[in-house]
Amino acid sequence: MKRRILELAAIAVGLALGTASAVQAQATDAVIDRIKAKKSISIGYREASIPFSYIDAQGKPTGYSTELCARVAATVKTALGLPELEIKWVPVNLQNRIPLVANGTVDISCESAVNTIGRQAQVDFSSPFFISSTRLLVKSKSGIAELADLKGKSIALPINSVPERLIKAIVERDKLNVRIVPVRDNSEGFLALSTDRVDAFSTDDILLFGLRSKAPTPADYEVVGKPLSYDSYGFLVQKNSTVFLSLVNATLARLAREGELAKVYGTWFEPLGVPLSASLATIFQVIGIPE
Numbered sequence: 001m002k003r004r005i006l007e008l009a010a011i012a013v014g015l016a017l018g019t020a021s022a023v024q025a026q027a028t029d030a031v032i033d034r035i036k037a038k039k040s041i042s043i044g045y046r047e048a049s050i051p052f053s054y055i056d057a058q059g060k061p062t063g064y065s066t067e068l069c070a071r072v073a074a075t076v077k078t079a080l081g082l083p084e085l086e087i088k089w090v091p092v093n094l095q096n097r098i099p100l101v102a103n104g105t106v107d108i109s110c111e112s113a114v115n116t117i118g119r120q121a122q123v124d125f126s127s128p129f130f131i132s133s134t135r136l137l138v139k140s141k142s143g144i145a146e147l148a149d150l151k152g153k154s155i156a157l158p159i160n161s162v163p164e165r166l167i168k169a170i171v172e173r174d175k176l177n178v179r180i181v182p183v184r185d186n187s188e189g190f191l192a193l194s195t196d197r198v199d200a201f202s203t204d205d206i207l208l209f210g211l212r213s214k215a216p217t218p219a220d221y222e223v224v225g226k227p228l229s230y231d232s233y234g235f236l237v238q239k240n241s242t243v244f245l246s247l248v249n250a251t252l253a254r255l256a257r258e259g260e261l262a263k264v265y266g267t268w269f270e271p272l273g274v275p276l277s278a279s280l281a282t283i284f285q286v287i288g289i290p291e
Helices: 002-016 020-025 030-038 064-080 097-102 162-173 186-194 205-214 242-257 260-272 278-287
Strands: 040-045 053-055 086-091 123-125 130-132 134-139 154-158 179-183 200-204 221-224 231-233 236-238
Touching: 030 040, 030 064, 030 236, 030 242, 040 064, 040 097, 053 064, 064 086, 064 242, 064 260, 097 123, 097 236, 130 205, 130 278, 134 162, 134 186, 134 205, 154 162, 154 186, 162 179, 162 200, 179 186, 186 200, 186 205, 200 205, 205 221, 205 260, 236 242, 242 260, 242 278, 260 278
Parallel strands: 040 086, 154 179, 154 200
Antiparallel strands: 123 236, 130 231, 134 200, 134 221
């Protein structure tokens, strides 16, 4: 067992150094074996997780996370010596993304998943590539500024999400009279708000800024409230796929060191008026470990 652990550690280090030979010598990583057998990598994406992972006007997956995972695929292509490696995009949602990664249907899910201890029991997470906070999206003239202002009103929450559990816990703790309306995804949450079926929609603040930017009249909406959490995003990978996860993190490390990660961030977030924060800049420095 000790010898096997040392072999895996050596391979992981080799991958961090960008050596394809180490990958080719490894034969027991489930994700690596699957990619080599199929000559394709399946990447999970969301249809409305703007600007991380969504469908563009041409019907293709796009966004900050999908762009980073395209860079991961390029690393895998080189490391495994598969010049014809195909990317297969697989739609996922809040309910099925973890099961699809855990059962191997998706090799890596690239969207806006918050890293939690509970989720780590089912899948592994990559190095962090974004941080967010739970806040509220409301109509500009609503007079709502904080969660406490929703007494006697209603709020839409995405099913099976970190904000859903957090908001429900606060409502129960503070005994707020707030009606909870579950929605399947961000699009449904925004639709409920825009059609006045709810008074607020809550999820990660950066996703709220994304929804606001795509609204017919963005000025009709505003993101309000103090940050209710501090959440780190990571890519989802099948548990114990150590070699594949090393390739993912090595890609993020290289992009961070070369300043590319900050450039990709600027492409997707500066148009939303969300410049790179000091906290996220520090994270980029931390994950940019040397080879």
